[in-house]
Amino acid sequence: xxxxxxxxxxxxxxxxxxxxxxxxxxxxxxxxxxxxxxxxxxxxxxxxxxxxxxxxxxxxxxxxxxxxxxxxxxxxxxxxxxxxxxxxxxxxxxxxxxxxxxxxxxxxxxxxxxxxxxxxxxxxxxxxxxxxxxxxxxxxxxxxxxxxxxxxxxxxxxxxxxxxxxxxxxxxxxxxxxxxxxxxxxxxxxxxxxxxxxxxxxxxxxxxxxxxxxxxxxxxxxxxxxxxxxxxxxxxxxxxxxxxxxxxxxxxxxxxxxxxxxxxxxxxxxxxxxxxxxxxxxxxxxxxxxxxxxxxxxxxxxxxxxxxxxxxxxxxxxxxxxxxxxxxxxxxxxxxxxxxxxxxxx
Amino acid sequence: xxxxxxxxxxxxxxxxxxxxxxxxxxxxxxxxxxxxxxxxxxxxxxxxxxxxxxxxxxxxxxxxxxxxxxxxxxxxxxxxxxxxxxxxxxxxxxxxxxxxxxxxxxxxxxxxxxxxxxxxxxxxxxxxxxxxxxxxxxxxxxxxxxxxxxxxxxxxxxxxxxxxxxxxxxxxxxxxxxxxxxxxxxxxxxxxxxxxxxxxxxxxxxxxxxxxxxxxxxxxxxxxxxxxxxxxxxxxxxxxxxxxxxxxxxxxxxxxxxxxxxxxxxxxxxxxxxxxxxxxxxxxxxxxxxxxxxxxxxxxxxxxxxxxxxxxxxxxxxxxxxxxxxxxxxxxxxxxxxxxxxxxxx
DNA sequence: TTGAAAGCGTTACCAA
DNA sequence: TTGGTAACGCTTTCAA
Numbered sequence: 247x248x249x250x251x252x253x254x255x256x257x258x259x260x261x262x263x264x265x266x267x268x269x270x271x272x273x274x275x276x277x278x279x280x281x282x283x284x285x286x287x288x289x290x291x292x293x294x295x296x297x298x299x300x301x302x303x304x305x306x307x308x309x310x311x312x313x314x315x316x317x318x319x320x321x322x323x324x325x326x327x328x329x330x331x332x333x334x335x336x337x338x339x340x341x342x343x344x345x346x347x348x349x350x351x352x353x354x355x356x357x358x359x360x361x362x363x364x365x366x367x368x369x370x371x372x373x374x375x376x377x378x379x380x381x382x383x384x385x386x387x388x389x390x391x392x393x394x395x396x397x398x399x400x401x402x403x404x405x406x407x408x409x410x411x412x413x414x415x416x417x418x419x420x421x422x423x424x425x426x427x428x429x430x431x432x433x434x435x436x437x438x439x440x441x442x443x444x445x446x447x448x449x450x451x452x453x454x455x456x457x458x459x460x461x462x463x464x465x466x467x468x469x470x471x472x473x474x475x476x477x478x479x480x481x482x483x484x485x486x487x488x489x490x491x492x493x494x495x496x497x498x499x500x501x502x503x504x505x506x507x508x509x510x511x512x513x514x515x516x517x518x519x520x521x522x523x524x525x526x527x528x529x530x531x532x533x534x535x536x537x538x539x540x541x542x543x544x545x546x547x548x549x550x551x552x553x554x555x556x557x558x559x560x561x562x563x564x565x566x567x568x569x570x571x572x573x574x575x576x577x578x579x580x581x582x583x584x585x586x587x588x589x590x591x592x
Numbered sequence: 593x594x595x596x597x598x599x600x601x602x603x604x605x606x607x608x609x610x611x612x613x614x615x616x617x618x619x620x621x622x623x624x625x626x627x628x629x630x631x632x633x634x635x636x637x638x639x640x641x642x643x644x645x646x647x648x649x650x651x652x653x654x655x656x657x658x659x660x661x662x663x664x665x666x667x668x669x670x671x672x673x674x675x676x677x678x679x680x681x682x683x684x685x686x687x688x689x690x691x692x693x694x695x696x697x698x699x700x701x702x703x704x705x706x707x708x709x710x711x712x713x714x715x716x717x718x719x720x721x722x723x724x725x726x727x728x729x730x731x732x733x734x735x736x737x738x739x740x741x742x743x744x745x746x747x748x749x750x751x752x753x754x755x756x757x758x759x760x761x762x763x764x765x766x767x768x769x770x771x772x773x774x775x776x777x778x779x780x781x782x783x784x785x786x787x788x789x790x791x792x793x794x795x796x797x798x799x800x801x802x803x804x805x806x807x808x809x810x811x812x813x814x815x816x817x818x819x820x821x822x823x824x825x826x827x828x829x830x831x832x833x834x835x836x837x838x839x840x841x842x843x844x845x846x847x848x849x850x851x852x853x854x855x856x857x858x859x860x861x862x863x864x865x866x867x868x869x870x871x872x873x874x875x876x877x878x879x880x881x882x883x884x885x886x887x888x889x890x891x892x893x894x895x896x897x898x899x900x901x902x903x904x905x906x907x908x909x910x911x912x913x914x915x916x917x918x919x920x921x922x923x924x925x926x927x928x929x930x931x932x933x934x935x936x937x938x
Numbered sequence: 939t940t941g942a943a944a945g946c947g948t949t950a951c952c953a954a
Numbered sequence: 955t956t957g958g959t960a961a962c963g964c965t966t967t968c969a970a
Contacts, residue, residue: 258963259963259964260963269941269942270941271941271964272939275939283940301738301739302964303962305654305964306964306965307963307964308651308964309649309655309946309947310945310965311946311964311965312965312966313964313965316712317716325671325677325680326681328674331677332672334671335670335671335672335698338696338698342697342698345712347712347713348696349694349695350680350693350694350696352681352684365647366662366691366693368647369649370651370663371650393647478883479883511883514885533825536824536828536854537827537828537854537858539860604948616947616958617949617956617957618955618956620949621949621955628955629956648948649948650948651946652947652962655947655949656947656948656950656962
């Protein structure tokens with residue numbers, strides 16, 4: 247009547263073994279395909295596995311053996327930003343194909359959230375961690391060091407990573423964009439992005455951008471929308487706010503293509519011609535760019551690939567292969583036609 | 593020289609206990625804040641925890657005690673579709689706020705992928721599962737039944753769910769859109785979406801849509817782009833293909849707003865006026881709609897809320913509260929101005 | 939080819 | 955307020 251097994255009605259290895267009339271060990275070996283058993287035994291055990299609907303308890307096996315867990319913790323700032331959704335997709339697809347599972351952490355760009363998440367996820371004994379960004383709370387860094395597991399920092403390339411790093415140099419990417427716009431003749435340039443408590447890749451990018459623009463004799467007016475994900479509408483109203491408080495802006499550089507598109511919509515809706523009256527530049531070469539009537543001036547970064555490469559580095563490390571712990575996946579400026587060469591006319 | 597502890601250099605509870613000169617049990621109680629110890633003991637133990645940098649091993653505690661795991665498995669078709677990214681964000685934020693972790697599974701809309709993922713994730717003894725969609729492989733269903741853990745099926749409302757269900761009735765939503773377009777006077781209507789091996793919510797929607805249109809004396813020409821995520825560019829080229837092979841289409845209904853936007857860009861780029869020459873209707877009321885020059889005719893579904901509600905149902909169930917196991921979160925037609933009332937002129 | 943015993947880090951249960 | 959012991963499901967190690 248009452249099942250002897252305590253609370254759960256889960257089928258355990260010993261029940262399978264008992265049903266098959268062999269020891270736990272033999273059943274265990276069969277299930278892992280370790281070898282060291284007869285074909286007859288194997289067939290018998292597998293039959294019982296099917297019959298009883300046995301599912302291994304990985305909690306127990308990882309815990310018991312020295313086995314490595316198949317969990318990989320992945321921290322992502324937010325999914326409202328399509329860039330990170332793509333990165334996550336790249337990571338999870340690759341990881342999943344190799345039998346690993348993603349434990350997600352949405353950190354909202356704050357080191358505190360990240361620290362808490364790291365503490366929790368480490369307690370699950372993950373095989374490794376993939377973290378977006380390079381700045382972490384001091385206590386997080388300490389925990390990461392102690393954990394002694396593979397760690398990949400992605401997005402903002404870190405020349406002295408905790409362990410491994412993939413991404414691009416955002417300062418350089420920002421600088422290149424700044425130089426390009428200055429080269430087009432723009433001097434009075436604005437930046438519209440979102441604002442966060444912490445320095446992140448966008449901040450670094452803006453620093454590089456500003457350096458290039460100022461170095462070229464121009465100046466950058468910043469407008470940061472508070473606490474919003476970098477999406478279409480913040481681009482729209484950020485532009486509205488910017489233009490209400492500033493005059494003579496010749497060109498706007500946005501945190502990403504979504505914001506750039508939103509901004510461009512604001513401009514055209516208000517009778518401005520792009521790039522005739524104002525130049526627009528985005529960042530990321532996102533899917534939306536593929537259907538815009540004018541090619542958006544932007545910076546291509548292979549997001550999906552970034553995720554895949556991060557996962558590959560993790561997997562290689564986990565399987566003991568040699569790994570380069572630093573990979574620049576590069577970026578490419580897309581001139582587009584939403585900015586024009588101002589020099590040409592004056 | 594050599595640390596006695598086997599392979600890992602991880603600090604265990606007994607090491608903390610030993611350092612503090614108490615038993616494992618006392619240390620354990622302190623860490624869980626169970627009560628049943630003196631303040632002096634507590635302080636001593638906590639001091640050693642800090643000093644040694646002890647992190648609990650949740651694998652062990654979930655395994656040992658009757659404790660419930662804090663993992664919740666979440667399956668999502670793909671993240672290229674902004675709708676699902678929003679749903680996932682809603683789920684993870686809510687779950688995270690209550691100390692639970694999301695184990696992600698990207699199923700690519702295939703029941704096989706889902707089945708494999710379910711098998712794996714169940715082996716980690718999750719507290720519960722949140723699954724997108726209502727159709728699952730037979731063996732998956734069997735495993736889910738045996739697992740006897742809370743399960744929330746989301747997106748396509750299931751009147752006889754495995755356990756719990758949140759979402760909307762996609763047939764009805766499709767029907768409403770069909771009725772609306774017919775009511776505007778359109779008769780020769782096309783549908784552009786992506787094609788998958790399995791029936792999914794979009795399929796159901798299309799069925800409802802078709803029924804309404806045909807019931808109103810119209811007809812639906814379908815064009816499905818193979819194996820693409822429902823994004824901007826497939827909407828663009830899907831429209832191109834459709835219009836190349838069909839004539840007299842008066843209005844196009846898309847799988848979602850992203851595709852609708854892509855399609856609209858194709859139309860305007862090719863000299864068609866929207867809605868003058870052709871009507872456009874999307875689905876989802878996605879962020880992109882907020883910056884479009886014309887309000888896009890669409891169907892609003894609260895995606896983020898959907899995710900939050902799913903997580904809330906899961907959390908309520910896990911904490912033993914009474915839960916309604918079926919929740920229709922509703923949808924709302926957005927008339928917009930990318931379709932027009934054709935009746936008016938004829 | 940097979941099995942018995944010990945142990946992984948923690949908690950439940952009972953005793954002191 | 956504390957501690958000892960057993961147990962969770964599995965694997966490692968060693969012996970048969």
